[in-house]
Amino acid sequence: MCIFCDLKAPRATAHTPDTQAAHRWSSRRGFLLAGAAGAAAAALPASAQVEVGRSSAMRTLIPAEELEGAAQKQYGQMMAEASSKGVLMPAGDPQVVRLRNIARRLIPHSAQWNDRANRWKWEVNLIRSEQINAFCMPGGKIAFYTGILDKLKLSDDEAAMIMGHEMAHALREHARERVAKSNATGIGLSIAAQLLGLGQLGDVAANLGTQLLSLKFSRDDESEADLVGLELAARSAYQPQASVSLWQKMTAANGAGGLDFLSTHPSGPNRIKELEANVPKVQGLYEQARKG
Numbered sequence: 001m002c003i004f005c006d007l008k009a010p011r012a013t014a015h016t017p018d019t020q021a022a023h024r025w026s027s028r029r030g031f032l033l034a035g036a037a038g039a040a041a042a043a044l045p046a047s048a049q050v051e052v053g054r055s056s057a058m059r060t061l062i063p064a065e066e067l068e069g070a071a072q073k074q075y076g077q078m079m080a081e082a083s084s085k086g087v088l089m090p091a092g093d094p095q096v097v098r099l100r101n102i103a104r105r106l107i108p109h110s111a112q113w114n115d116r117a118n119r120w121k122w123e124v125n126l127i128r129s130e131q132i133n134a135f136c137m138p139g140g141k142i143a144f145y146t147g148i149l150d151k152l153k154l155s156d157d158e159a160a161m162i163m164g165h166e167m168a169h170a171l172r173e174h175a176r177e178r179v180a181k182s183n184a185t186g187i188g189l190s191i192a193a194q195l196l197g198l199g200q201l202g203d204v205a206a207n208l209g210t211q212l213l214s215l216k217f218s219r220d221d222e223s224e225a226d227l228v229g230l231e232l233a234a235r236s237a238y239q240p241q242a243s244v245s246l247w248q249k250m251t252a253a254n255g256a257g258g259l260d261f262l263s264t265h266p267s268g269p270n271r272i273k274e275l276e277a278n279v280p281k282v283q284g285l286y287e288q289a290r291k292g
Helices: 003-007 019-028 057-061 064-084 094-109 115-119 146-151 156-171 174-184 191-195 201-207 219-235 242-257 268-291
Strands: 123-127 134-137 141-145
Touching (some): 064 141, 064 174, 094 123, 094 141, 094 156, 123 146, 134 156, 141 146, 141 156, 156 174, 156 219, 156 242, 174 219, 219 242, 219 268, 242 268
Antiparallel strands (some): 134 141
């Protein structure tokens, strides 16, 4: 779903669980974080310290509710399958507790980037896997793989940077934009279709299946997620410099594993330079947050 997906072992083919299994998981799942702190809706928050462009108007061609509904369904299926295979880590696992505590600190600052975040039912889960991977689907559905925590030996500050990055993809609606752009031309979008309820585009989100996790974000999307995630973490009292050490670890992992970044993503050194340039912009937010 983002650059972290490029640093993973090959994904096993997912199998859709039966309805009963999904229901069993749904009835016992542990972590639903209801809305975050309120904030005014804006394409860019007035108090933002990092500079990112305005969201593309293309995203409005896909109904947010449908995309978030599709994400919730797919996420539920994934977690049900992980549970049935015994790889969904339990709520009491120290790493799960750690991740959910990080989320509790980040989420209250999310609504300033997207007012819909107030209504999302945030979830955080951990899957036992060697993959160096993490994601946040539309609607606040977060998952980490144990590989990214264990192999990179992440500090809390570095884990918060990853989570903030993934949350930023959802908050800035990058998946919604990608889906709109990839489908608008193919279905022959017309002005009439836009005026009459978006035509076929209105049904695209509901029929995504497993496509949400295979979307590839653009270079600009990744840079934007880096910066928005950096600010989210800083406002939550996580050390901004950890964004740099995180990508130093990512670059080392890439080199050691012989894995190449996709051409649509910035290279490790470029990401590090951009983050280094933005750390001073959010340092004050971090220091203020630490004081409480």
